[in-house]
Amino acid sequence: MVTESSVEKFLDDLSSGHPTPGGGSAAAIMGAMGAALVSMVCNVTLGKKGYEGVEAEMRAILHESEKVRRRLTEMVAEDIAAFDSILAAYKMPKASDGEKVVRAAAIQAGLRRATEVPLDCAHACAEVIALSRRASEHGYLNVISDGGVGVLAGFTGLRSAALNVYINAPALKDRVFADRAAADLEKLVAHCAAETEAVYEIVRDKLG
C-alpha cells in the first residue's frame, strides 16, 4: 500500500514519470491532511481549561473527522487501482472484433471507476470543510491556525479531485452518468468555495 511508504518515498513516486501515484492520490492525501488537522484541533482542545463547554462537540467532531480521514487514506490506493486498470485495459489485445469489444468495455469500466473515486473523494473533502468550520468556531485558540490549514487542505483536495473527474469523464460513453457527475460536482465546488472562505475568515479574525 502506497500510504505505508515514507513521505519522502511517496513524493519521489509522485514526481516520477510513472502515471501513478498522480494528482488523484495527492488530492486524497490533502483531504486526509485536512481531516487530521481537524482531529488535532479537537485533541488539543479536549481537557483544556475554559473549554469544558465544547467537550461534547469536540468529541463528536473528532469521531467524524477520524472516520473521514480513514476513508480518504484508503482512497489513495483506490485511485491508483482505478488508474492502473485503465492502463491495463489499453494494453489488452484488439486483433479480432470480439477482442475489441472486450477491450472497449474494460476501458469504460476503468474510466467509470476513475471518475467515481475522485467523486467520492470530493464528497469526503466537503465533509472535512464542514468539520473544519465546527472545529474552528469552538476549538482552542492557540491551534486555530491548524483549523485554517485544515479547511484549505480540504478544499484543495476537493478541487484537485474535481480535476480528475474533468479529465476522465469526457471519454465515458455513459453520458447520463458523466453529465450527472459533472453537474453534481459543479454545485459542490461552488458551495464549498464559499464555505471555505467563510471558515478562513473566522480563523483570520481570531488570529487578530
Add this chain to the structure above:
Amino acid sequence: MVTESSVEKFLDDLSSGHPTPGGGSAAAIMGAMGAALVSMVCNVTLGKKGYEGVEAEMRAILHESEKVRRRLTEMVAEDIAAFDSILAAYKMPKASDGEKVVRAAAIQAGLRRATEVPLDCAHACAEVIALSRRASEHGYLNVISDGGVGVLAGFTGLRSAALNVYINAPALKDRVFADRAAADLEKLVAHCAAETEAVYEIVRDKLG
C-alpha cells in the same frame, strides 16, 4: 526525521494532541507535493512524440522543481524544530530576573524562527506556482490535470504557511521585522492568488 516515517504515521502524528507536526508541516508537504507534480508533468512529457520542441524547457523546469521540492521537504523538519524551540523556551525557569530575561529572549528567538520558516515556505510555494504555469502551458496533454493539482497544492501550501506567520508574528517584539514580514506576505498572497487561478484556467481549458 518526520518525512522518513510512513504517510499513515505522519497523518496519525498530525491528528494527535501533540502540537508538532501541525499546520506548518502540512503546508510544507503540500508545497512539496505541488513541486513533485510539476516534476511528474516534466518527466512524463520528456521523450513523448510531438513534444520534442519543449524538451529543453521541460528539463529546465524539472531542475528547478526538484530543487524546490527538496527545500520544501527539509522545511517540514525545520518547522517542527522552530515550534519545539518555543515550547522548550516556555518551560525554562523564570524564578529570578536573570532567568526571566534569558527565557524571554529564548521565546523571541523561537518565535522569530517560527515566522522565518513559514515565510521561506511561502516563497518556495510561490516558485512552485510559477513552475506549474510553465509545465501546464507546455506539458503532455494527458497529464495536464496533474499540473493543475500542482498549482492548487502550491497555493494552498502558501496560504497555509501564511496562517503560521499570522499566528506567530503578533507576539514578536521586533515590530520592524514582523510588519515587514506581514506586508511582504500580503503582496505575495495577492499575486499568487491571481496567478493560481490563471494557471487553473489554462488547465481547465485544455481539459475541454
